[in-house]
Amino acid sequence: MDADAAPTRSLAAPLRAAWTAGRHMLTHVARLALDIALPTLCVSCREPVDGEGVCAACWAKLSFIERPYCPRLGIPFVYDPGPDMLSMEAIASPPAYQRARAAVRYDDVARTLVHALKYQDRTDLAPAMGRWMARAGGELLKGADMLVPVPLHWRRAWRRRYNQSAALAQIISRQSGVKVKAEVLHRVRATEQQIGLSRAQRATNVQGAFQVSPDRQAEIQGRRIILVDDVLTSGATLDACARALLRAKAAQVDVLVFARVVEIR
Numbered sequence: 001m002d003a004d005a006a007p008t009r010s011l012a013a014p015l016r017a018a019w020t021a022g023r024h025m026l027t028h029v030a031r032l033a034l035d036i037a038l039p040t041l042c043v044s045c046r047e048p049v050d051g052e053g054v055c056a057a058c059w060a061k062l063s064f065i066e067r068p069y070c071p072r073l074g075i076p077f078v079y080d081p082g083p084d085m086l087s088m089e090a091i092a093s094p095p096a097y098q099r100a101r102a103a104v105r106y107d108d109v110a111r112t113l114v115h116a117l118k119y120q121d122r123t124d125l126a127p128a129m130g131r132w133m134a135r136a137g138g139e140l141l142k143g144a145d146m147l148v149p150v151p152l153h154w155r156r157a158w159r160r161r162y163n164q165s166a167a168l169a170q171i172i173s174r175q176s177g178v179k180v181k182a183e184v185l186h187r188v189r190a191t192e193q194q195i196g197l198s199r200a201q202r203a204t205n206v207q208g209a210f211q212v213s214p215d216r217q218a219e220i221q222g223r224r225i226i227l228v229d230d231v232l233t234s235g236a237t238l239d240a241c242a243r244a245l246l247r248a249k250a251a252q253v254d255v256l257v258f259a260r261v262v263e264i265r
């Protein structure tokens, strides 16, 4: 009996080490298996979904923007005023960008999607959101030379690990064949979050915050550019980006976003 017990004792240490290593591996494998086995939950209603992160019922709740809308700003009209009629906003305070298009109105479901993509690493939402954007921006994409995502300041990009606008631009590029040039535009100044600021404060906050790198100006000159972002609220950020691109002699700047705020009157 003693003779049998001895080798067991001498093997105890390496066995324990192997067991610990094996257990680590098993935990890792188990976690992976769990990730695969757990169904993706709809970001909006938390029901399990196949594949992409929003269930059919929640997609149906989104308010897709369809014609008639202002040909300049893409703001939906309640009734059709006829071709080439501009919205009050386009006449009263025209932005630096030429045209804007959005896939959906920024309502509760849209806000959930945007927040999940931006703050919760739900990159699985980008393909569906980007495809709807490509559809909404079809007219803009036809004549465009490049897509430029609204840049984050490097400090914010570091914290958030990825830029949601760039993720959307990549999907739109795959749909349309228009290439993405993310490096041409930079956020040279960290700005406060626009949330909670008035329209005027928003404009001041982002003034001069964006710049085209001097060595990239030649790529911008004479080009038709589409700025890509997740949301258009007051349009101040996109306007500041458009100004920077126009200063670098872009021929035209349009805007394509997933959701836009539509004031109900």
Ligand SMILES: [Zn+2]
Binding pocket: 042, 043, 044, 045, 046, 047, 054, 055, 056, 057, 058, 059
């Ligand atoms: Zn849902």
